[in-house]
Amino acid sequence: MKEKKTAAYTITPDTGGNRYRFYCDVSGALVCITSPYHADTPEDELMLAWEKEGRQHFNQCQKCGRFIIDAVYNPMVFECTDCAPFEYETRYCKSCGAKIDAGAKERFCPVCKQKLHYEGSG
Known part of the structure; x- marks a missing residue:
């Protein structure tokens, strides 16, 4: 590297x-x-x-x-x-950093509309 x-x-x-x-x-x-x-x-x-x-x-x-x-x-x-995912449910949007409400089941960020990534998903 x-x-x-x-x-x-x-x-x-x-x-x-x-x-x-x-x-x-x-x-x-x-x-x-x-x-x-x-x-x-x-x-x-x-x-x-x-x-x-x-x-x-x-x-x-x-x-x-x-x-x-x-x-x-x-x-x-x-x-x-x-490299080391740690969330089974995302708590922050990886695109804009917006906080995602606990237990939210959205597939897209409510702020920037990008796909939310969960552990094991791409």
Whole structure:
């Protein structure tokens, strides 16, 4: 497995540098938009934005290495819920992170309308 240095990101040019938008590697949810950064190299700039503002919002799966939000993180084994599912009934939408009411039998998220994933389902 190649070690990931940051979560998925996009760059937006801004006055005084670039802003970085960091996304959950599993759900795709936008997690953080940084202040503008400028450094000598693009990699230095990315790492500066990641270490100062982005990293604190993510967990890293110890199995696959992806950076993920709490909603798709199994803290019992330090892995993403793709690598280590822990819910027989979903409690959070993996797409948008919305909380799902306990005992809900919906097949789709009431917020983003994406399919809900239960343990053992794809």
